[in-house]
Amino acid sequence: MSNQYDKRNVQTMEMLYGEGYLSMGGDDEVAKIVSLVDIAGLDVLDIGCGLGGASITLARDHQARVCAIDIDAGVLERANELVGKSNLHQQVQLLHFDPGPLPFADQSYDVVYLTAVSCHIEDLGPFLAEIKRIIRPGGCLLGAEWFKASENDAYRQWDDMLRDRGLNFYFVSLDGLRQAFTEVGFDAVALHDQSRRVANLAAHYLQRVEVELQQELFEALGSDEYTALIDWTRIRANALELGGSGYAHFVAIKPSA
Numbered sequence: 204m205s206n207q208y209d210k211r212n213v214q215t216m217e218m219l220y221g222e223g224y225l226s227m228g229g230d231d232e233v234a235k236i237v238s239l240v241d242i243a244g245l246d247v248l249d250i251g252c253g254l255g256g257a258s259i260t261l262a263r264d265h266q267a268r269v270c271a272i273d274i275d276a277g278v279l280e281r282a283n284e285l286v287g288k289s290n291l292h293q294q295v296q297l298l299h300f301d302p303g304p305l306p307f308a309d310q311s312y313d314v315v316y317l318t319a320v321s322c323h324i325e326d327l328g329p330f331l332a333e334i335k336r337i338i339r340p341g342g343c344l345l346g347a348e349w350f351k352a353s354e355n356d357a358y359r360q361w362d363d364m365l366r367d368r369g370l371n372f373y374f375v376s377l378d379g380l381r382q383a384f385t386e387v388g389f390d391a392v393a394l395h396d397q398s399r400r401v402a403n404l405a406a407h408y409l410q411r412v413e414v415e416l417q418q419e420l421f422e423a424l425g426s427d428e429y430t431a432l433i434d435w436t437r438i439r440a441n442a443l444e445l446g447g448s449g450y451a452h453f454v455a456i457k458p459s460a
């Protein structure tokens with residue numbers, strides 16, 4: 204399995220999505236997700252924090268106490284740099300962990316924050332059960348995820364490309380996501396479909412890759428990798444535009460009793 208978050212890919216993604224991000228939308232996207240739940244003063248665990256962009260804004264702009272964890276030591280190095288640069292080491296703790304059981308006691312966090320991570324998990328049941336275990340009663344799982352909206356040609360082209368490149372993505376439908384949350388015992392599962400808005404965002408990133416950042420990206424990546432990035436960005440934008448791929452925000456509550 205190739206590591207899609209090696210140093211060069213990380214630099215490319217930051218050029219495209221902004222400092223600290225491996226996914227679309229930056230701080231504005233985090234603010235939209237957080238508008239679903241007031242997290243001020245709460246203990247928040249950001250699982251699959253990547254480069255820490257979301258963890259930083261969760262602490263700095265939304266006043267949460269954040270622990271940010273990832274299975275990839277390389278991305279955490281960059282997160283550590285950015286947390287230091289933001290002077291937030293008191294509010295954002297970073298931790299490397301191995302896939303499997305989460306290294307926390309039961310009921311340790313009020314909120315688990317999860318964006319663009321569960322699409323990397325082949326078996327969602329045990330992963331979500333672990334998350335539920337460490338959330339306090341009445342707390343929640345909050346985040347965003349890609350989903351399979353329709354298995355049309357545009358979706359298949361996107362999925363085939365990821366598979367051809369040896370990347371580990373496992374998309375499920377919106378109903379599949381709802382079912383996975385519900386089956387492990389989350390309550391009041393709310394999924395907010397953002398696909399239309401995110402299709403526009405994806406078109407904007409395609410424009411950045413092909414036009415605004417063309418020279419910079421070509422110089423940084425060389426011809427073959429630049430072409431591969433254009434393909435990736437175009438096929439993803441197409442899958443969203445044609446209703447094959449979707450993106451949703453979610454909140455799932457852990458029952459109080």
Ligand SMILES: C[S@@+](CC[C@H](N)C(=O)[O-])C[C@H]1O[C@@H](n2cnc3c(N)ncnc32)[C@H](O)[C@@H]1O
Nearest residue numbers: 224225226251252253274275302318319320323
């Ligand atoms: C698309 S990136 C998203 C990063 C960050 N949440 C963001 O939105 O910028 C996916 C992240 O999930 C991490 N990841 C993959 N599998 C994971 C797992 N089983 N547990 C925790 N994190 C995982 C990767 O290392 C990577 O940092």
